[in-house]
Amino acid sequence: GAVVSQHPSRVICKSGTSVKIECRSLDFQATTMFWYRQFPKKSLMLMATSNEGSKATYEQGVEKDKFLINHASLTLSTLTVTSAHPEDSSFYICSATGQRTYGYTFGSGTRLTVV
């Protein structure tokens, strides 16, 4: 079945630094990838949608200069949290869908802690 690998699973960084999270589709071509953020005990909040080779479309209220999304290939999308601050600490999850996949496949998530 469709598999999405997300790395790292956990990361701790200092305030002011940048962190990159990778999301890879292992056995299918991910034409579209989604990035979600999940606060404790909360649902998933869509941050942005990215189509391969195009600029990401950000949801209202999401700072595109802080959360840089790149989807340069059909198997890889990255989310870079720039100049991270403690309030950026959260659980980030990617999801991918492709032309031959029937539905959405989620990565295992990344726990980001900014200290």
Place this chain on the structure above:
Amino acid sequence: AQSVTQPDIHITVSEGASLELRCNYSYGATPYLFWYVQSPGQGLQLLLKYFSGDTLVQGIKGFEAEFKRSQSSFNLRKPSVHWSDAAEYFCAVGNQAGTALIFGKGTTLSVSS
């Protein structure tokens, strides 16, 4: 507006008892419906999905869900709950165009012995 409502924030069920988690949706297009389960600190695991056809859908781990268009509902059921079923359950709706899923707020399931 497109939305998913999971009316129950937290449910506690005795081990071996039956379970029903409610999900209602509001969606303009033909809905694609999903149920996911999430254990603490983990990603989402797909339990089942409905795109078309038989309105009673079977999923993994003994779960099933029934799509009722007239009630805009897609409730998740399991006849006998196991302690390992304790987790967070999310209902979500999408469409054929492959736009982002809209999630409900989730229902926390606790299983008592």
